[in-house]
Amino acid sequence: MSRHVAIVTDSTAYLPQQAMARHGITAVPLTVVLGDEALEEGTEISARSLAQALQKRRPVTTSRPSPQEFTRAYQAAADAGATGIVSLHLSAEFSGTYDAAVVAAQTAPVPVRVVDTGMVAMALGFCALAAAETAGTGGSVDEAVAAAEKRAAGMSAFFYVDTLDYLRRGGRIGAAQALLGSALAVKPLLQLDGGRIEMLEKVRTASKAIARLEELAVDRAGNGPVDVAVHHLAAPERAEKLAGRLRERVPGLVEMHVSEVGAVIGAHTGPGLLAVVVSPR
Structure with missing residues (x-):
């Protein structure tokens, strides 16, 4: 039709x-540009291939x-x-x-x-x-x-990254913020705000950061009807555990999506990304 x-x-x-x-x-x-090769996201390069390239510190850029x-x-x-x-x-x-x-x-x-x-x-x-x-x-x-x-x-998007290095390299977060995160050895929690990536909180360990991510999502979801997405890059177990806890704790959950991000976003966040999107209906 x-x-x-x-x-x-x-x-x-x-x-x-x-x-x-x-x-x-x-x-x-x-498009993801890996070395001198331009590859279409979703068809010509997988998130897994991208994560491996990043771990080997191969040059990766993206293109509109x-x-x-x-x-x-x-x-x-x-x-x-x-x-x-x-x-x-x-x-x-x-x-x-x-x-x-x-x-x-x-x-x-x-x-x-x-x-x-x-x-x-x-x-x-x-x-x-x-x-x-x-x-x-x-x-x-x-x-x-x-x-x-x-x-x-009404949307909220919160995410955790293991390091701010990739966001800094791609110009998606200020060098000063990235340097501060590295110097203090903190685990950053970030959010989408006004179309930009902004530092939300700094937490001392990965486990505490992920627990805080869960609390932020539950608080934002409230009791009304809401859709939730959990994204990751090369961290499927982390994502499934977080999604399972949110299923138990979000009373108005309508749809839950759990997926690995594609190569374009992965190139700017790096492996270990864990993100939650909360979308009230």
């Missing part, structure tokens, strides 16, 4: 394939999609019957992906609303799902955008 409003996002949403298929969501891939890739996605949506498109992307503070989508939207065959969600990973994914659910029940472009923006406004 064709949809009048199509939803396009990018590969950093890390949506489950089944959810994308069910809602007709298209994800345009970002080209406007032409968005042009192809928008054309495909129009060919499938869409009369409007909502294009939802990771924070413009992290990537030029939003800018590339804006360029492509100018020559798209149908109207395109490009939205900088200020989010990433399943914080972006939940926005895309909200827009797709609205579009799927006959909602307009404006209504789908409003649903995504409402989700984004």
Whole structure:
């Protein structure tokens, strides 16, 4: 069945394939550059390969999609019957992906609303799902955008990294903050705030940091209906344990997603990442 409003996002949403298929969501891939080889996220490089490369200290960078890739996605949506498109992307503070989508939207065959969600990973994914659910029940472009923006406004994303080195190298956190974390030998807890990664708390050990991550998520979830995602990179046991505790402690839990982040986000966080996204409905 064709949809009048199509939803396009990018590969950093890390949506489950089944959810994308069910809602007709298209994800345009970002690129990971490993040495001198450019690889599409999700199809040409796995999170496991990325983690191994980082552990071997191989040079890794990331790159936005080209406007032409968005042009192809928008054309495909129009060919499938869409009369409007909502294009939802990771924070413009992290990537030029939003800018590339804006360029492509100018020559798209149908109207395109490009939205900088200020989010990433399943914080972006939940926005895309909200827009797709609205579009799927006959909602307009404006209504789908409003649903995504409402989700984004209530979203919280907290994460733990073993080291701030990778974020510092990629320019995603200030050198002074990274140096402070290293000098004090603390384990950092960070959050998404205003589309940026900000230091939230400094904890002395990994176990205390992960326990604190759990408390933050439970507190933010409250008692109302809420979706939760737990992400990791090369730390599946840690992620499953945390997800299990949250299932027990979040009374209004509707959906729980547990997944490894892809190569683009992994390149900036490093192995050992553990993240929780809390999305009230």
